[in-house]
Amino acid sequence: MSATNWPSIISELAELEIITDAVQLSKLSLDYYHFSPILSKKLNNKRANLVVRPVNEVEVLKIAQTCVKYQVPLTVRGAGTGNYGQCIPLEGGVVLDTTKMNQIRSLEPGLACVEAGVKMAAFDKKAREIGWELRMAPSTYRTATIGGFIGGGSAGMGSITYGQLRDRGNLQAVRVVTLEDEPRILELRGDDVQKVNHAYGTNGIITELEIPLAPAYPWVELIVIFDQFMRAARFGQALGDSDGIVKKLITIQAWPIPSYLTALEDYLPQGKHAALLMISQYDLEPFQNLVKEYGGEITYQKTATEATKGSSLLEFTWNHTTLHARSIDPNLTYLQTFYFTLERVEQMYDYFGEEAMIHLEFLRVGGKAIPAGLQLIRFTTEERLNEIIRYHEEQGAGIANPHTYILEDGGRKVIDPEQLAFKEKVDPYGLMNPGKMRAWLERAVSV
Amino acid sequence: MSATNWPSIISELAELEIITDAVQLSKLSLDYYHFSPILSKKLNNKRANLVVRPVNEVEVLKIAQTCVKYQVPLTVRGAGTGNYGQCIPLEGGVVLDTTKMNQIRSLEPGLACVEAGVKMAAFDKKAREIGWELRMAPSTYRTATIGGFIGGGSAGMGSITYGQLRDRGNLQAVRVVTLEDEPRILELRGDDVQKVNHAYGTNGIITELEIPLAPAYPWVELIVIFDQFMRAARFGQALGDSDGIVKKLITIQAWPIPSYLTALEDYLPQGKHAALLMISQYDLEPFQNLVKEYGGEITYQKTATEATKGSSLLEFTWNHTTLHARSIDPNLTYLQTFYFTLERVEQMYDYFGEEAMIHLEFLRVGGKAIPAGLQLIRFTTEERLNEIIRYHEEQGAGIANPHTYILEDGGRKVIDPEQLAFKEKVDPYGLMNPGKMRAWLERAVSV
Ligand SMILES: Cc1cc2nc3c(=O)[nH]c(=O)nc-3n(C[C@H](O)[C@H](O)[C@H](O)COP(=O)(O)OP(=O)(O)OC[C@H]3O[C@@H](n4cnc5c(N)ncnc54)[C@H](O)[C@@H]3O)c2cc1C
Ligand SMILES: Cc1cc2nc3c(=O)[nH]c(=O)nc-3n(C[C@H](O)[C@H](O)[C@H](O)COP(=O)(O)OP(=O)(O)OC[C@H]3O[C@@H](n4cnc5c(N)ncnc54)[C@H](O)[C@@H]3O)c2cc1C
Numbered sequence: 001m002s003a004t005n006w007p008s009i010i011s012e013l014a015e016l017e018i019i020t021d022a023v024q025l026s027k028l029s030l031d032y033y034h035f036s037p038i039l040s041k042k043l044n045n046k047r048a049n050l051v052v053r054p055v056n057e058v059e060v061l062k063i064a065q066t067c068v069k070y071q072v073p074l075t076v077r078g079a080g081t082g083n084y085g086q087c088i089p090l091e092g093g094v095v096l097d098t099t100k101m102n103q104i105r106s107l108e109p110g111l112a113c114v115e116a117g118v119k120m121a122a123f124d125k126k127a128r129e130i131g132w133e134l135r136m137a138p139s140t141y142r143t144a145t146i147g148g149f150i151g152g153g154s155a156g157m158g159s160i161t162y163g164q165l166r167d168r169g170n171l172q173a174v175r176v177v178t179l180e181d182e183p184r185i186l187e188l189r190g191d192d193v194q195k196v197n198h199a200y201g202t203n204g205i206i207t208e209l210e211i212p213l214a215p216a217y218p219w220v221e222l223i224v225i226f227d228q229f230m231r232a233a234r235f236g237q238a239l240g241d242s243d244g245i246v247k248k249l250i251t252i253q254a255w256p257i258p259s260y261l262t263a264l265e266d267y268l269p270q271g272k273h274a275a276l277l278m279i280s281q282y283d284l285e286p287f288q289n290l291v292k293e294y295g296g297e298i299t300y301q302k303t304a305t306e307a308t309k310g311s312s313l314l315e316f317t318w319n320h321t322t323l324h325a326r327s328i329d330p331n332l333t334y335l336q337t338f339y340f341t342l343e344r345v346e347q348m349y350d351y352f353g354e355e356a357m358i359h360l361e362f363l364r365v366g367g368k369a370i371p372a373g374l375q376l377i378r379f380t381t382e383e384r385l386n387e388i389i390r391y392h393e394e395q396g397a398g399i400a401n402p403h404t405y406i407l408e409d410g411g412r413k414v415i416d417p418e419q420l421a422f423k424e425k426v427d428p429y430g431l432m433n434p435g436k437m438r439a440w441l442e443r444a445v446s447v
Numbered sequence: 448m449s450a451t452n453w454p455s456i457i458s459e460l461a462e463l464e465i466i467t468d469a470v471q472l473s474k475l476s477l478d479y480y481h482f483s484p485i486l487s488k489k490l491n492n493k494r495a496n497l498v499v500r501p502v503n504e505v506e507v508l509k510i511a512q513t514c515v516k517y518q519v520p521l522t523v524r525g526a527g528t529g530n531y532g533q534c535i536p537l538e539g540g541v542v543l544d545t546t547k548m549n550q551i552r553s554l555e556p557g558l559a560c561v562e563a564g565v566k567m568a569a570f571d572k573k574a575r576e577i578g579w580e581l582r583m584a585p586s587t588y589r590t591a592t593i594g595g596f597i598g599g600g601s602a603g604m605g606s607i608t609y610g611q612l613r614d615r616g617n618l619q620a621v622r623v624v625t626l627e628d629e630p631r632i633l634e635l636r637g638d639d640v641q642k643v644n645h646a647y648g649t650n651g652i653i654t655e656l657e658i659p660l661a662p663a664y665p666w667v668e669l670i671v672i673f674d675q676f677m678r679a680a681r682f683g684q685a686l687g688d689s690d691g692i693v694k695k696l697i698t699i700q701a702w703p704i705p706s707y708l709t710a711l712e713d714y715l716p717q718g719k720h721a722a723l724l725m726i727s728q729y730d731l732e733p734f735q736n737l738v739k740e741y742g743g744e745i746t747y748q749k750t751a752t753e754a755t756k757g758s759s760l761l762e763f764t765w766n767h768t769t770l771h772a773r774s775i776d777p778n779l780t781y782l783q784t785f786y787f788t789l790e791r792v793e794q795m796y797d798y799f800g801e802e803a804m805i806h807l808e809f810l811r812v813g814g815k816a817i818p819a820g821l822q823l824i825r826f827t828t829e830e831r832l833n834e835i836i837r838y839h840e841e842q843g844a845g846i847a848n849p850h851t852y853i854l855e856d857g858g859r860k861v862i863d864p865e866q867l868a869f870k871e872k873v874d875p876y877g878l879m880n881p882g883k884m885r886a887w888l889e890r891a892v893s894v
Contacts, residue, residue, distance in 0.1 A: 169691025244616025
């Protein structure tokens with residue numbers, strides 16, 4: 001393989017914003033892979049040769065052409081907040097940073113069309129002006145891009161109503177730039193969007209997305225505390241199953257997890273298990289009745305207006321819980337688990353004790369509210385971590401392993417023939433985010 | 448028991464609108480009890496002595512005082528569209544018709560306060576002007592009152608998202624006039640509303656209700672046809688479980704039920720099973736993908752604007768299906784069934800054939816979309832009807848028997864101690880809709 005002619009590439013891209021400064025390159029090559037001690041070791045020295053920041057689709061096409069011409073890897077990056085090294089360029093090459101592609105193309109009741117680099121919170125602010133908002137968003141909502149959420153995320157606040165990103169209807173269409181000999185722009189609509197949905201940017205550069213919106217409610221943020229963990233968990237399930245109460249977030253944290261949320265310490269007394277919630281203001285009264293039924297105590301309540309001023313409870317939930325915990329105890333890592341039932345939650349709670357502190361996020365899967373876990377794990381060794389994973393799986397839980405950067409080894413488990421076929425078509429040279437898609441790696445070996 | 452002094456009562460109520468004309472009395476004493484051949488025989492000769500039509504709560508208080516003073520039965524009537532003789536005065540007396548109490552007291556995003564006699568469609572028209580609508584409504588939406596829906600109904604369009612009326616949050620507060628020696632106005636809020644929710648007007652006259660609203664969508668009405676019934680049923684379940692597709696109505700009708708909907712015959716070909724649906728206009732594309740997956744064919748599609756002009760598909764669903772079928776074949780009656788699972792639906796479909804033609808309405812129960820049945824039954828004898836009911840129950844289905852006017856013998860099955868206690872308090876003389884609450888009848892015997 002001949003050495004890449006970087007000066008030539010740089011001069012071809014001269015009209016675009018290019019970053020070559022080593023500090024910047026390092027920053028723009030990495031993400032939140034360090035939540036995993038396993039990935040930390042494997043990925044911390046990976047660097048792009050070059051970062052390019054296109055401002056529109058024409059520039060993206062130009063970058064695609066150049067990468068094909070010089071046969072260099074191209075890795076797309078949104079805000080770089082992924083947790084599994086999704087946007088880390090394993091083989092170096094070009095990182096395409098989408099954050100300057102942040103135009104809202106259209107915004108109407110129910111539907112919007114945005115460029116991939118639009119940040120979710122910024123978008124929501126605009127959408128709420130017309131009474132709508134994103135159906136779902138991760139706890140990195142303030143910084144993460146919509147394209148990155150589709151490329152590497154899965155669920156978040158709102159998922160207790162609308163399910164996951166992969167659910168039919170939650171992404172209506174995408175425009176994708178290919179890495180063929182003559183890069184093209186393709187539009188995928190309806191079920192076809194699954195070809196690139198959660199593909200870690202391995203098969204096309206998403207430039208624009210059509211996303212459905214949800215009616216915007218005045219969300220009230222609340223903390224409810226409980227004496228017993230399973231009481232809190234059952235409350236979460238009951239709230240998830242309460243069809244008459246409109247909600248956006250149901251987070252349950254077993255003590256001592258609340259002790260890591262120091263900014264909220266006034267509302268999280270020693271030894272109590274906590275629910276962090278977002279509830280429609282119109283449903284507060286029935287909500288309070290539910291709290292009463294489960295013996296909870298409301299310690300924090302911010303109206304929608306108050307909540308948007310300061311920082312939102314959202315930023316103490318989902319993987320932000322892990323972030324806060326790790327800032328106090330860097331030996332902590334986490335798992336992602338579909339428990340499916342509360343019985344299994346209880347079993348794991350009893351079995352692991354504080355080695356796997358239970359953090360639940362309720363979300364809809366196939367029409368049903370289920371408890372998913374982002375447990376905090378006291379990390380000792382990789383062997384023990386794998387043992388913990390194995391035990392969960394043996395007991396019938398589903399683990400979406402966050403300690404691998406390989407697409408199929410995380411949540412999906414099996415090869416997606418549709419995504420592979422699409423990659424064969426749009427990225428015939430395998431330049432996009434190389435090393436992440438097992439299907440491609442194995443095909444390369446067998447070809 | 449001394450004869451009632453009706454002239455005296457009439458003169459006490461002289462300032463109110465009073466109806467004594469026999470034809471009117473007969474009309475205002477009955478409801479749609481005739482859907483049941485069993486109830487038909489039992490109830491067709493029941494008549495009120497007098498109908499009063501109050502225009503406000505002060506007049507309601509006056510009526511309550513008068514009924515207590517003269518110890519005459521009082522039965523509340525909304526639009527009289529109930530199916531089980533709920534508002535038929537078994538012991539005569541006064542019928543209080545609420546239809547002139549039709550003021551909207553307040554209408555704000557998310558919440559409204561209405562008088563009990565407000566008609567649902569009329570309310571929705573107003574609510575939609577500010578972007579909201581009723582969370583749920585029966586297929587008698589155009590004529591039925593909100594108070595009557597609470598007093599005697601259970602679910603309808605919208606229930607696939609918000610569940611049933613009884614679910615916490617779907618009724619926020621009520622004002623109730625009592626029949627004590629000194630009739631009072633009570634306000635019940637939160638869980639306390641369950642005291643009068645679906646109580647057939649046996650324990651208080653609801654004068655005002657606070658109800659939560661849903662964001663109004665532009666609903667598209669569609670008919671999808673299928674070759675196989677179970678395909679249609681599975682499609683219904685899949686749609687119910689599709690968290691990314693916003694919907695309001697999922698009705699599935701096994702052939703030959705569609706043959707009874709003659710006004711829709713152009714869209715309902717011979718031998719095909721049909722789905723009648725209301726889907727958010729914003730989600731039409733993913734919806735079409737789902738139809739494709741299940742091999743359905745869309746034969747009818749009206750946009751929200753077109754649909755509001757003519758008559759709505761709603762009026763061919765829920766118990767309107769029964770209405771249309773009975774207008775062609777008066778020997779038909781129906782059942783109300785919680786199948787809970789599609790396996791049970793299939794079993795009953797195979798077992799009964801056209802004796803129990805399956806009509807499914809999907810609705811959320813405890814957070815999960817389930818198939819409920821309003822099967823059309825080819826009536827032969829009461830014994831056979833009871834046999835059919837028994838068979839369903841033996842196989843694990845839940846039947847809400849629509850062939851009884853007794854509150855507890857319908858859907859509830861057990862005595863509600865809370866409603867009984869409330870009746871003891873607010874209707875100590877047992878004047879309200881006498882003969883309908885088993886708990887009261889049995890208590891009366893044992894006292
Ligand atoms: C504290 C914390 C909390 C988090 N909480 C959540 C959460 O609640 N839910 C959740 O799902 N995730 C969560 N995450 C993960 C991550 O923040 C989100 O998934 C986020 O949406 C990713 O967006 P991003 O712009 O940072 O994407 P990036 O990390 O930049 O990219 C993610 C993946 O998408 C690909 N990609 C990016 N843009 C494009 C494009 N235009 N075309 C094709 N591929 C593209 C990248 O190559 C990469 O593989 C969390 C992470 C952290 C650190
Ligand atoms: C063709 C057809 C279709 C139907 N579809 C549905 C359906 O989809 N879903 C459904 O749930 N029902 C359905 N029904 C039943 C009925 O139409 C509804 O429940 C409707 O909401 C009843 O409203 P109403 O004003 O007619 O009440 P009424 O029949 O007048 O009264 C119903 C009960 O409530 C009591 N009541 C009425 N007003 C008050 C008050 N102010 N205070 C206290 N008690 C009161 C009455 O005493 C009576 O017991 C259907 C009926 C028919 C004939």
